[in-house]
Amino acid sequence: MSGFLGSTVGKKYLMGITGLVWAGFVLAHMAGNLLIFVSNDAYNAYGHALTSGNIIYVAEAVLVLALIVHVFCALSLTKNNREAKQQRYAVAAGGKKKVTLASRTMAVQGSLILVFIILHLITFKYGTHYETTVNGVVMRDLAKLMFEVFQSPAYIAWYVVCLVLLGFHLSHGVGSTFQSLGLMEGTYRNTWKKLSYGYAVVVAAGFIAQPVYIFLVGN
Numbered sequence: 001m002s003g004f005l006g007s008t009v010g011k012k013y014l015m016g017i018t019g020l021v022w023a024g025f026v027l028a029h030m031a032g033n034l035l036i037f038v039s040n041d042a043y044n045a046y047g048h049a050l051t052s053g054n055i056i057y058v059a060e061a062v063l064v065l066a067l068i069v070h071v072f073c074a075l076s077l078t079k080n081n082r083e084a085k086q087q088r089y090a091v092a093a094g095g096k097k098k099v100t101l102a103s104r105t106m107a108v109q110g111s112l113i114l115v116f117i118i119l120h121l122i123t124f125k126y127g128t129h130y131e132t133t134v135n136g137v138v139m140r141d142l143a144k145l146m147f148e149v150f151q152s153p154a155y156i157a158w159y160v161v162c163l164v165l166l167g168f169h170l171s172h173g174v175g176s177t178f179q180s181l182g183l184m185e186g187t188y189r190n191t192w193k194k195l196s197y198g199y200a201v202v203v204a205a206g207f208i209a210q211p212v213y214i215f216l217v218g219n
Contacts, residue, residue, distance in 0.1 A: 008080060015073035016177035018066040023174055025063060026166075027199070030206040037213065040143035041134045048139035071114070078107055109169040116162040123149060150214040159211050167204030171197050 032050070035043040050056060128148070130141035150156055175196035 008077065011073040011077055012176075015070055015077065016173075018070040018073070019173045020177055021062065021066040022070065023170060023199070025059075026170070026203055030203050033210055034206060036143060036146065036210055040132075040141075043143045043146075044132055044139055044141055045134050047142045048134070048137065051140075071110070074107070074110060106169065106172060109165050112162060113166055113169060116166075146210075147214050147218050150211040151218050153215075156211045156215055160208055163204050163207045166207075167200040170203060171200035174199060 032046050033043070035046050124142070124145065127145055130144045131138055132141035132144070133139070150159075175193055178192045178196060
């Protein structure tokens with residue numbers, strides 16, 4: 001088993017599985033954040049429900065472990081690919097073998113997304129602690145913090161750029177995972193490809209809609 005996980009194929013599987021863990025989290029996180037469109041209280045109650053129990057520590061541990069494994073496998077596979085490639089092709093591949101922009105820049109995307117995650121945690125998870133009361137329960141006012149942070153055009157621009165990059169990363173990453181699992185072959189190839197594209201667009205658009213809405217409403 002350890003030999004398989006240490007192989008190129010094994011690392012691709014690990015990278016794909018850990019990527020899907022984060023893909024599921026990102027989709028759920030985006031959907032939960034859409035409660036800001038309902039009301040500040042709904043959004044704050046959602047945030048409080050997530051963080052008030054011990055399950056949050058288990059979820060965070062799983063996400064951190066998945067991220068570490070994902071990054072390690074990505075770095076290892078990149079290193080192996082560079083070592084195996086003695087010389088570059090004189091002519092770029094075309095057709096089905098054509099390497100997409102998303103594929104060529106996965107390492108850059110991943111690095112910027114990692115920086116974004118760290119700054120996002122600093123800004124929101126460990127940011128200013130406001131309090132509010134919802135249905136008689138005192139909780140953190142995350143909505144107020146969001147409205148405060150998303151009044152900066154510079155921050156919104158950075159946020160949007162990172163979410164667009166995340167969309168590209170997810171689109172290629174989810175599609176690559178489907179391919180590794182053998183789902184991108186035969187009749188359903190285009191279906192799975194469209195699903196990966198659609199998923200990425202929904203996630204990116206859902207996240208981007210929040211700061212744009214808050215900026216417009218706040219002003």
